[in-house]
Structures are given as C-alpha cells and as structure tokens.
Amino acid sequence: MTENLKFDEKGLIVSVVQDARTKEVLTVAYMNKESLEKTIETGETWFFSRSRQELWHKGETSGNTQKVVALRVDCDQDALVVEVLPKGPACHKGTVSCFSEVIKEKESSIGSLDILETLKNVIKDREEKMPEGAYTTYLFTEGVDKICKKVGEEATEVVIASKNRDAEELKWEAADLIYHLLVLLQEQKLDLYEVLGVLQKRHEKH
Template identity: 55%
Template sequence: MTELKFDAQGLIPCVVQDFYTNEVLTVAYMNKESLEATLATKKMTFYSRSRQELWRKGETSGNTQELVELLADCDQDSLVAKVIKAGPACHTGSESCFTKAVFKSADQQNFSVEDLYKLVLDRKENPQEKSYTSYLFAKGNEKILKKIGEEATEVVIGAMKESKEETTYEIADLIYHLLVLMAYNKITPAEILAELSKRQVVDKKVKQETLQ
C-alpha cells in the first residue's frame, strides 16, 4: 500500500479482470480507503469520481466481484484485480463493459471455449431454423445426452487406433456437445473451472500432508 502511487486526486486506476477467463470486465478508480475496504472484505470497492464517494460493486445489483489477486504495474501507479464475478460486470447487463469494437485484425482471429459457449447459448436463446445446435436444444436433454454418449465412444475408438488426427477430431465433437449440455442445464465454463480449481487445491493439500 505504501509503495503505490496515487495521482493528484488521490486515485489509482484499476483494471478488473475475470479470474477464470482473463476477460477484461471494467476499469474503475480506487483511493486508499476503497483499496483498504477491498482488501479487508475481499469484495471490490471503488471510488466514484462523479458522486465522490465509495461504492461496492454489486451493492444494489447483487453483481458482486470477489477479489482473488491484486497486481500493481512496474511503476506502481495502476492495478489489475482478478476477480470471481457473480453476474454481469456492466450496468447495461453485459458480462463486460468492453463490448464496442473499434478495430479487429482480419488476419488474427481469437477463439476460446468461452466464445463457443456464447455462440451455443445464443442458439438456445435465439433458435435458428437450419442450426444443428438449435435442433439439439429443441429435442431436449435426452437427445443431447445420446449424442454425448456417441461422441465419447468415438473418442475411445480414435484413441484405440492411436490416431492423433481422428482422436483430435472426435474430442472436438465431444467438447462441443458437452457445451450444448452445459448451456441446456445453465452451467457456465466458469463454474466448471471453479470446480476444477477446488480439486487442484485439494490435490495440493493431500500431497503436502503425504510429504509430512
């Protein structure tokens, strides 16, 4: 705290990032009081420049942000907070405040499981007549589960053949159908990562106890 450099108004910018996906959620300002409150409660608390008062994220909306990690840059004059969010980060209802595209290279395309999940979820909420994904949602849980069983079997067959190409292809099919199942049951990738993270912590604890 003593090494951080606040500006003339006693503020320091803080970039808030999703702990699981690394998506940038918002940029806000903190003063010493709001930073102390954040560290004490592990709930993101900022300083409103327009209202000139502290505000805890989600105090009225319920969309809180739990602090996991706080980093300062090399000059100690800006922060990055990695958080676990409960609900959208933006007051508009968007998951992130950064949704307006200014520039995007046609040569480099980003792709993630999160992006695919969002596309799958859109096919659920906005069905399209010729969409296979929308077709699966229309058929329901039983059809989705049947496809997962089929794809899992094909992964096993590909692996038994020791064919990297075939196994890769079938794993991609399986992951896609798992994402459909997740969207159908309102399970997010972040919740899966959170569950895996818990297991990693337990595994480390077991290893430590074994070494002792």
Template identity: 60%
Template sequence: MSDNVGYTVFVPLKDMTAAQLAAAIRWDERGLVPAIVQDAATKQVLMMAYMNEESLRLTFEKGETVFWSRSRGELWHKGATSGNTQRVVAFSVDCDGDTVLLEVEPNGPACHTGETSCFYRRTGAGEPAAGAAGNRFAIIEALERTIAQREVERPEGAYTTYLFEKGVDKILKKVGEEAAEVIIAAKNRSAEELRYETSDLLFHLLVLLQEQKLPLDEVLGELARRHQPK
C-alpha cells in the same frame, strides 16, 4: 510508500485484510491507485478505475468493487444503481506496487454502454482468425468469452441460454451424449464425423466449466503440472 514493493501479492479476498493489502500498495500523490478489473472465469479485462484506501476498505467489507470517481470526487459502488455488481474473488498487486488487479464474478455488463467489457472497441478486423499464427486457440478464447456473456445476458432464443436455464443436469446430459457421439465417430473411422462431434463436445464442456465457475485456465494449469518432467 510500502516497503513491500518489489514482489507480487496475490490472495483470495478472504485471506487478507484491507490494511495488509493497503500496505503493499504504492499510492500516488492523490492517494489513488489504478485498478484493473478482470473476469475471474474468462480472464477478459472488463474495465479500469481508481481506488483509494477508503474504497479498498469498502470493497473488502462488501465483497464487491467500490471505486473512487476522480471526476465526481466521490466513492462509487459498481452496480449500486444498475444492479451490475462485481463480486471480488481475488486481488493482485503488481511488482511495482502501483497497480492492482481485481478478479471478479460480474453480475451483468461492466460498461455503461451495455457491453460486457469497456474495452469493446478494437482495431483491425476483430477477433483473430482461428489458426492465426501465434494464436491457434483464439477460437477457444472467443467461445469462452461468448459463453460467459450468454450466461449473464441470457439472450432469448440462444441455445446457450437454453442450457443455462435448464441447469446442470441438462448440461451434463449433453456432455455425456456428445462424448458418446465422439466414440461412435472414432469407431466409424470418419474424420469428418469425428471433427464435428468433437467440436460439439468441446462446446458443451466449456458450457459446463462456466456453469461450475471453473476457469479453463485452471484445467490448462493442471495439464501443465502433469506435463512437468519427473
């Protein structure tokens, strides 16, 4: 058991060795620890697997997720055969030291069914309605996930696919155009027009953030820092 249990370890992969991270983990009696995998950009939970010290070491060496299969009793490199690899951006160890979180940049769906996340089966009616109590930004979260999925899957005929394939210059052009349309709508004193154009602008900004691999959470964090009382 590690003497470091009791605090959270969060580090970019490049800033910590596998041995240092292993020392912060409380391995179970089989030498395993649950590993939660999260999309670094959208924060969507993609899957859960198990790691041992060897898979942890290989994850550091490859820069991609490697796990231990309890059913097969062997190591497995995620995406080695399917191509749906996961580049590791950062590790976290929880306060008890008995669970790790890997933030990744996925190269394709995480689930063997082809779904983006293994947690695609939901109870209830699916995505919360926009404006639902306690979750007024649910539509932003849903849109952020959809845009990230579109970048990976590139479905034919989708407008978001078109933007990603045209590249950053096209996305920037659209952001500029929509910003100008917002200004015109405001000058026209048209609430309906402003609502419509602002929606277009927010959508294209989310596409830009995804293309730049800048999580929306970082933007919100910057706003929170600016809002701190002086």
C-alpha cells in the same frame, strides 16, 4: 500486504477489473486507500471518481454490482487486478465490458478460451427459445439419450483420430466433442464453471 501499495501523488492506484470466470477485462478504474478498504470490507468493488472527487460503489444505483473474488497486485506494487463475479454489465453504456469497441483486430486462426463462454450462452439461449431448424434445438428436442449418444460418438471419433495420428481430423472431432459436452451440461443444468471449479481444486492439491 496493502500497506506496501504505492499510490500515486493524488493518492490513487489503477485497478483493472477482470471477470473471474472468463478473464475478460471489464473496466479500468482508480481506488484510493478508503475505497480499497471498503472493497475489502464489503466484498464488492468501490472506486474513487476523479471527475466527481468522491467514492462510488459499483452498481449502487444500477444494481450491477461486482462481487470480489480476488485482489492481485503487480510486481511494482502500483497496480491492482480485481477479479470479480459481475452482476450485470460493467459499462455504463450497458455492455459487458468497457472495452467492446474494436479499433483493429488481426485475423487469426488461433482460437481463444472466450469461445467457451460464448458457446455456453448460445446453447442456453437455444434451449430457452428453441428456434426452429437449429441443430441444438434438435438435440434438446430429442432429449438426454440422444445427447449422450452424440457425446459417446464424438468421444470415439476423437480416439480414432488420435490413434491415426491425424491432427487435422482430431482438431475437428475434439471441437465436436466439446460442443456436445456443453449441450449435455446445459441439459443437466450443470454450469461449466462448476466443472472448471473441480479442475481448480484438483490443481491446488498438487
């Protein structure tokens, strides 16, 4: 498959690095044939530095390596998407992504799946720090019985809103159910991505 790749006149191919779980774009770098081969061989990202004119192994000095999950090529064979599991920030400035600065962002009521990752991390932080007055702290303090009860209550509310054909109410009740389910997963120390992995495996069977 790699023999069909179209490297540019300098022997490089653009490589978009993406978090395999959240699908967030982490960085854009370049590979040549050697760095691509080392990436495939080692299972971690290697790139070619245009400024230093040499290969570099992501995380070699910082420890913020990137485990490669998948390598995808576009229809023109001249660009790659590298799906990774990052160990630490991708950017040299210490941010998760090199694309953290916003030039312009249109306000919208349309949500994004990114919020699941954000909310998961907030819930985990609440359990670790237990800030006084936070509702999530209250749930963890009360324990698994209270959390399970809330999941059951919110699931019932989702059913009622659905039976009433009330889309607005269903939207809010579904959000409450997802939140409490994430709290329960954290209490059980079951990562959300393990659940998503089950869905992925089921999908692949069909």
